Every structure is written in C-alpha cells, then in structure tokens.
Amino acid sequence: MSKVKGNCLVAQSGGPTAVINASACGVIQQALKSDLIERVCGAYNGILGVLREELFDIGAEEAETIEMLKTTPSSALGSCRHKLKKLEDNRADYERVLEVFKAHNIRYFFYAGGNDSMDTASKIKDLSAQLGYEMIVMGVPKTVDNDLAFTDHCPGYGSVAKFIATSVMEAGRDTESLYTFDTCAVLETMGRNAGWIAAAAALARRYEEDSPHLVYVPEVSFSKEKFVEDVKRVHADYGRCFIAASEGMRWDDGSYVAHDTSVLAKDSFGHTQLGGVAQVLKKIIEDELGLKTRWMMQGLTQRNSMHFASRTDRDEAWLCGAEAVRQAVSGTSGYMVSLERVSNSPYQVQTGLAKLEDVANGEKKLPRAWMNEEGNFPTAEFLDYARPLIEGEVEVPIAGGLPLFMRFKKSWLPKKCKEYQVG
C-alpha cells in the first residue's frame, strides 16, 4: 500500500480502564512525530463523536496535558457503547462515518476498545475500500476483562488485576483479625463472561493462610452444594474464609447467579449488567452455615484504579498505541496491535498484529485447565501467566494528598457536514 498523508483520528470505546488513556497517549505522541500525519484529532465519545461530527484538535492541547494521559484513568476522549449494526443493515451510519472522515481529511483512524470496537473498525475499513477512500484503520486493544482473542493479554487487565489482588490482601487481613464471628467475606469482581479478573485475586495468596481461599469464575458452573462444602472446609481449616467471585458466575443451567435482572440493568448491546453475586453468596453462607459474612462490590473503582496501576500494564498500553501509529504510517491497515509473550522469566513481550475481523469475532475465556479440578482456585499456570502483568508501580502526580488527573480543553473542529440523526 502506498503511503497516505492526511489527518488522523483517535477514539476510545467501551468500558474505561486505568490505562486506556496511556494507549491514546501512545497514539498521540507517536502521531505528532510523523511526517505523514498532519493534524491529530480526537473523536468525542468514540464512534458517536464521528457520527455527530464532534471532533477536536489534540495538537492544540499542551504537551503536558497529553503526557498526563499516562496517569489519568478512564476515557479522556469520552467513550461510548455504540455498536454499529451490520453494514448491510445500516449502510447509512458507515457512509456518514466516511463523509465525516472525508470532510476532515481523516486518513488514519485509531480505535481503542474491545471486540465490539474492532468490529466497528473493521467495517469502516471495508467500506472505505469499497468506496475507494484511501485510509488506514488500526485497532488498539483495551479491556479490563482480558477476553480479547489473538493477544497474550490485554492492556487494562494488569491494573485491575493488581488492584483486585491488593484489595483482597487488605480486606483479607480484616477477616484475619478474628472477630467473634465476622469471619467470612466475599469480594465480587467484574467479568461478565470471563473469569480473568476474579482469578487475579489469587495473586494475593502468598502463603496458604492468605486470602483468598476460594475463587469462582464463570468458566466453571456453580453448584450451591459444592460451594457450601468448600466454605465449610476452609472455615474449619483456617477459622475464616475469603472468597473472590466473578459477577458472571453461572448456575448449571447457564443462568447468572447474580439476581439483578431488572430491565434497566441491560446495557445498549443488550448485555445484562450484573451485580449481586456477593450478596447471593453471603446469603448462602449465612443460611447454610450460620457464618456471618461481609461482602464487597467495588464496581467502577476497580477498572479505574490509576492510583495503584501496574507499571507493566501502563507501559504496554502506551506501547500498543505508539505501535499502532508506527504500523499505520508504514502502510499496515486492518489490524489490531497485539501483545506476544516472548518469555516469562525474564518477562518479555513484543507487539504483533491481529486481523480486526478475527479479534471482532473472538473471545478468550480463562482456560478450564487454569482452574483446579475442583473449580474453586486458579492453578500455578495461571499465576505464572498473571504475575508479570501486575509488576511495577506508576508514579501518579499528587496534590493535596490526591491524584491529579488531566482534562482536555477540547478545541472543537468547525463542523463541515450536515446534521445527522444517530439512530
């Protein structure tokens, strides 16, 4: 492919992470250095910002603001959960995207997100080719869930893993203080379909008596009887029981253990928003074993925990962004940058490339073999995989005892297209 010259657009999509801004930073800092890229633009709220033509000039931001993306959690560009329908069902939206791209001479599109976002990016690339609009589309991996296929792991995961493991260590010490009867605790983690986050809790257990004692993931169907047995045994052995449980845990029949199934608890993709697993487990323990149980549901804090993010994760997030630009300006298009583990000890990774449509259609669950036979704790193999990902700390600027985060001032680009009604 011949080299393309023009403007670039960076956008973020899906649930935020502690380090998705570090990826944006990698894209932006690398793009600002490229001779082929003239203006670096941001789309406000992902693909929605493109459809609405809400674009701003990132080159107009201070270099320091851009640098602080490395230590600011969540989506500084704004995110969305807007998934474009199939090209044949919704050609208008894709044509609108191309209309906006043409109007602003966007020749490079960098989309950071999960598999839904890679799907969107892939389709934009297809239509641009169909319409003969020369442009480069690159994906940047992002998800706390670590469920993206075709990459060893995903930026965002290392930081949530580190935070969850630290939380378990700290809350675990609380159950260890041995109240009269305050000895069980359940910490609920994110992870709708994949148990990667809950499994990371196991990193907290350096010694046998350490928390967590039990870990439950969606990949192993949940049995109440087995669970009661597990807790009873652990409590007999250690005088307490600390449990990490994924929000996505399911009963034998495939239904979610979480009981929150109200209508508003569905997101715009129709995914059920979960929550409540911890309370279900608490009730089982109290009803069946009479052991008082505490529970925790850290919600949005876990995926934005920049104050104790993984340095490895943060640096890899930046690298994926920068590499997407390096690949793009050398003519690569239609790929997501992936991470390939070269060796585990010492830990070494290199970037690779995965086809957008492959990533879009893939999903990587926690391998069943990485949970023990009983299905209640991750294996040593999982721990070896996860340990390097939480290494290192990020120095976050602090003022008055609290982190300092950036916001873009957002110099909006003048609109050049007609209004468009987003469906």
Add this chain to the structure above:
Amino acid sequence: MSKVKGNCLVAQSGGPTAVINASACGVIQQALKSDLIERVCGAYNGILGVLREELFDIGAEEAETIEMLKTTPSSALGSCRHKLKKLEDNRADYERVLEVFKAHNIRYFFYAGGNDSMDTASKIKDLSAQLGYEMIVMGVPKTVDNDLAFTDHCPGYGSVAKFIATSVMEAGRDTESLYTFDTCAVLETMGRNAGWIAAAAALARRYEEDSPHLVYVPEVSFSKEKFVEDVKRVHADYGRCFIAASEGMRWDDGSYVAHDTSVLAKDSFGHTQLGGVAQVLKKIIEDELGLKTRWMMQGLTQRNSMHFASRTDRDEAWLCGAEAVRQAVSGTSGYMVSLERVSNSPYQVQTGLAKLEDVANGEKKLPRAWMNEEGNFPTAEFLDYARPLIEGEVEVPIAGGLPLFMRFKKSWLPKKCKEYQVG
C-alpha cells in the same frame, strides 16, 4: 503516682483500620526503650486474649517485623468486638482480667480502640484501683468512623478519607466518559452513625464538574422527594450524577435507608450491620428518573487501604501509640491520648489527654453546620478540617507488584492461670 515497674500489654479492639498497627508499633517501639517496662506482651484478639490468657511476647519478634507494623493494615495482634458488661453485672470477667495481669505482672495496659474499648479500659482501671493492684491503663484512639469525642480527629480516619476520595475521583471519571446512558453512580461508604467518611468523598471535587456532586450523611434525615430533585438537577447541569452515601443514612422516622436487616446482620453489640444504601438509591433513581445507575460498596477494603494510606494519618497513629507509653511511664493513667489541632495552615497537631470514661460515653457526629443548608454536600469548613488529614503518602514495601505485610510469629507466653469460660 509513683513509678511502676513491670510488664506491658498492648491490645487492639474493634474494626481494623489501615493504621491501627502503626499505633501498636508506636506503643511497642516506645515501650521497648523504657527502663520501667520489662517485657512487651501482646494480647491475641483484644480483651478476649486477656480473658483466655492468650498472650505472646512481642519482644521476641524481629525488629523488622515490628517496623513493618507501620505498613501493614488491619489488626496484627488480632481484634475483637467483645464488650465487657457493667462492673456490677459481670465482676467475674474483670477479676479474671486482673488475675491474668497479676500472673504475668502486667503493670501497663495499652488498649487501642474506639469508645467501647475505652469503656473496657476505664473499668479495668477502676477495678485495679479497688483491688489495690498497681497498674497504668492508657487508651490509644482508633476508628475509621472519626466519631470519638475529645479528640480533633482519630487515627484511621485520614486513610479511609483519602481512599474514598481517590475512589470517587477514579470512578467519577468513569461516569464522565459519557456512555449512552450509564451516567449515574452511587458509592456507599462506611459510617453507621456519623457521616465523616461519606463527607470525605467531597475532597475529590476540585472543580465543579468533578465527582461527587451529592453527598448524604446520617446527620441529615433523608427525603426521597428531595433526593430525586437533587439528582434531576445535577443530571441536567452536568449530564451525570455521582453520589456518595453513608451506610448509616436514615429516613425521617429514624429508620435506616439500608434494607439489610436480617438477624445475622447484627454484630455482637447488637449494632445492625448495614449495607445496601447504594442499591436503594440506585433503585430510586432508576424508578423515578429512568437513569441507569451504577453502584459500589467497597466494604472492608476502605478501612484497610494501606496501599494508599495517608502519611499524616499513619504518622499520627504511631505518635498516639508512642505518646501513650511516654505518658504511662511518667505516671499518667486512665486517659486516652488525643489529638489537638494547633493550627490548620500550616497544619500542626499536638497530643493531649482525654479521660477514658469521657471518651467511652461520648460520640462526635459530623456537625450539621458542616453540611450545606440543603443537606446534600459538606461545607468549605468541613473541607478545611479534612484536607490536612489526607496529606502525604506511605511508602509500602512491595514485592512482585503487591504490598508486603508482616505477621507476628507469636511466641506464646506459658499459661499460668486456670482455664476460664468466656461468657
């Protein structure tokens, strides 16, 4: 009072904090330096460890282990919620305590805890005087709730305040990423009777658009209608609404907003264990305004958040412990060490003394005047009070990306008394 020579006992009580071990460290390191104190002992699980004669020799621990108390959360000595009944109703327990003290020549007793613990300490002092057993009893303040009377603030509070404010900053950025409709969030904090912890969330709000936008505390009775109005207005102004709410919030009639009132949800003092306020508020927002709402309940993690503890809090916790010993060896008895604010800018504190029985019977709520007239956000006066308490960070030893905490090896002292059945 003449100077007493003998052994000392340190014990911890009540809910753990990130820095109660720093207080124990202050007691231990100061006691080890004193000529009047021969052996430094620890009671396992507070006053329960005394009743059961489960005592260990802290002098036999490595100096490094003792030093690491400064960076280990929760109660390393073990804690309890065992409150001794009135002296006239339960003389046997108090006599048992004195029996154990005499058997081990305990002449100095340092009890770290809240007002229930100060009550226990006060009664032990009274009985020792009655029985003519010469000993010194000193209290060391501890509570995340910050509700102890006769002290400007309480070790433990600064660290939970810092963690809650940081969590609100981070999760707040998530709601800011402007999903299609994922724009409200409720973070539930601890605080059964006092709103200090929830109020600390307000520290996160550096700019008007920052989270949290609304803060609810037990000191202001909760009105559903007013709440719906508040959220509606905030959502209209900012396109999102982030709420911090105390678990102890009450309706007009004094009943708790939290709906978890099952029998097992009471602790051994008969206090109701709360939790569920966030879900109640979520339901109100979704039912009345149709705005999708996320919620978080950080439970035990908030009071053990050593990984981002306040340096000020940690250092003051150590100071209170050390000062208790300095006072004790100079003959002071029957007091809790308090913190007195000398000036706010620059922030300066000095230690003071508060009578154990005064602290035992006191409770310090958030002043109503420190919430705005509407009762939905703390005032500047509260913020000025709280800001210095979260200043500074603690350098926690880290290995493999996770904190390293200590455990005592516990060299048990041989039992010298008969078995005793704890009631």
